[in-house]
Amino acid sequence: MVVARSSRDPFIAPFTSGARLGQSFLIAPRGAPPRLGFLTPMERDEAARGGLDLFTPEELDVERWARGGADPPTLLGNVLSRALHLMELAPAQLALAGQESAGVVRGVCALLEGEGWSFQPGEQIVYRLRKCKTPEQLEGIRLAANGAGAALRLVGELLAAASERDGELWLGAERLRVARLRREIASVMPEHGLEQPDGNIVAPGADGAVPHSIGDDQRVLVPRESLVVDLYPRGELFADCTRTFCVGEPPEPLAAAHAAVVEALALARERTRPGIRGWDLQRNVCRHFEAAGYPTPISHRGTTRGYVHGLGHGVGYEVHEEPSFKEEAGDDGLLEAGDVVTLEPGLYEPEAGWAVRLEDLYALGEDGVENLTPLPTELDPRAW
């Protein structure tokens, strides 16, 4: 059973074929077709677009509970109880997923437990279904990857056109700030039908050296510093891609780190194929960085300099999904044909104030691996 506040919920979206619903749910009994419920009659045409068997608000008695002034957990609990009854299911164990609000979930579970149902976490079932992409899902990711690529090319062009004045970068008559690049990136997305619901990272210098800092809009860019640009836009599905730029001659440690990261990406790319574990790729890249003198999470647990994070992750209805590149991963740690994964080696020096990360997105097929983000990897924007 999936309960969702919106059909954009990554646990229900794989089943609803782009229909736009608000509060909704899915019940998929073992061995029987799934059925989709929605709570407002105004969404009847949208719900029908999903192509699934439906529970209508009328069948679910939504109006009756709403009129009675039921609080949200009581309303949803009664609606779900009615749906289970309509499917003629006897109380048993339900695997539960979907991003309904926590207090509502707790209340719904209590109500249904009172009727004999019991619950277990169901996220893994959906994650497993989402791991290998269908051709349509891959096409959705490809569209998002193309948009990310177009935005990164535009960033490259703008940086190549920037000029230095008093130690700052200028574009035409204005200082080049992070905000300007973010605005230009955002302007590209609609042409590709994309949104950036989780924002993006445009992180110069020391900001980039903490991998999840998004970068300060007011910061003026300067020559010879690193600029990490990490984009993760969404159409129906997400893409994820990162490049690092440097306008002017990079300081020697940055240039050396960039070379090591380019090598790491090639090394990891070469070994990426169905049948390998993400953790094996991670170990391999860590050995490469360690040999070049950089600390890694394997050589120095919890390090904040050198290589400080995971090598990759699956991408789909969420930016981070299966397969996992973690040591402790189970079956979800195995790369298979149909998976879409990023590889994102990087090197970080918070004290010196620079960072390099390069992230490509790959579709794993039976016959080979396709790079969905075939972009330059050079620091110098003039090489783009």
Next chain:
Amino acid sequence: MVVARSSRDPFIAPFTSGARLGQSFLIAPRGAPPRLGFLTPMERDEAARGGLDLFTPEELDVERWARGGADPPTLLGNVLSRALHLMELAPAQLALAGQESAGVVRGVCALLEGEGWSFQPGEQIVYRLRKCKTPEQLEGIRLAANGAGAALRLVGELLAAASERDGELWLGAERLRVARLRREIASVMPEHGLEQPDGNIVAPGADGAVPHSIGDDQRVLVPRESLVVDLYPRGELFADCTRTFCVGEPPEPLAAAHAAVVEALALARERTRPGIRGWDLQRNVCRHFEAAGYPTPISHRGTTRGYVHGLGHGVGYEVHEEPSFKEEAGDDGLLEAGDVVTLEPGLYEPEAGWAVRLEDLYALGEDGVENLTPLPTELDPRAW
């Protein structure tokens, strides 16, 4: 206690001042300052931007649970248990909110219940905190409303520039399709720092007559039909605004409905002030429509023609929040100074295939009501 998969979660966003976090949580004991937890060290700088006391991943022993291969409910449950312990709180009742996934919530609750904690739904506490907007929140809504207004003006301009050929609307050398308007709307949003995470409605003819149908991208617009455009973009907060257009002379029933909706909006606007209940406004507008011969949800429960939905709702960190305009609303049904509400009268005729909806967004102050979406209400785009 709020548990969230992202700091964009509307239950945690009001507390985190725009910091961009992934999985995170907030614990706010009665009478003590709230404390924010995050789970990856890479987000340390972002978390600090929130200005709250923090739990760091190190204090929370995140690494230890992750290394042990704990599943998501066990990991989060143990992290929250540790956080409650660090706050020196003895097991008691926790009000719970936030959009963590349902199976994880169920597992976390089971784990903490084993330690003596009990739970109740906590959404209402956050909704109540979100109802009256701070000046900063109002400013965020104003920015989003300005973007929605700019996009609607652009739609008006494009429609005014369209010409008729063989019964279809053309813009330059191409048929004017819904997709083109959606692309143009999307292109305006980045200039205002906005996204459309829930999409939008661009619904011609019969599509518009089912209020939540988003409209078919491939549909070519034709003269003399209604076109409902409902935008709900988000910066830090959402706005919500709707206009209805008609290129060429509207059929008489559409023109009459439009006049009735304009009157309804003025009528409702006139009575909107702190101290009134949303339901009173709803009743009033229904009486107005009934007197003009249209069915309403009060005169004809469950009607799909005439006036078919609620008059308004609060807007903020979600598109729909308090105050409520429902009959069964309690305290949340009372409009107060600081509230931001929409008023959205409309009339729908699914069989005839037309609709009119006009929706403005208002900020209620002590001294008056500000229309955040001061746009033309004419059907004719040339009047825009």
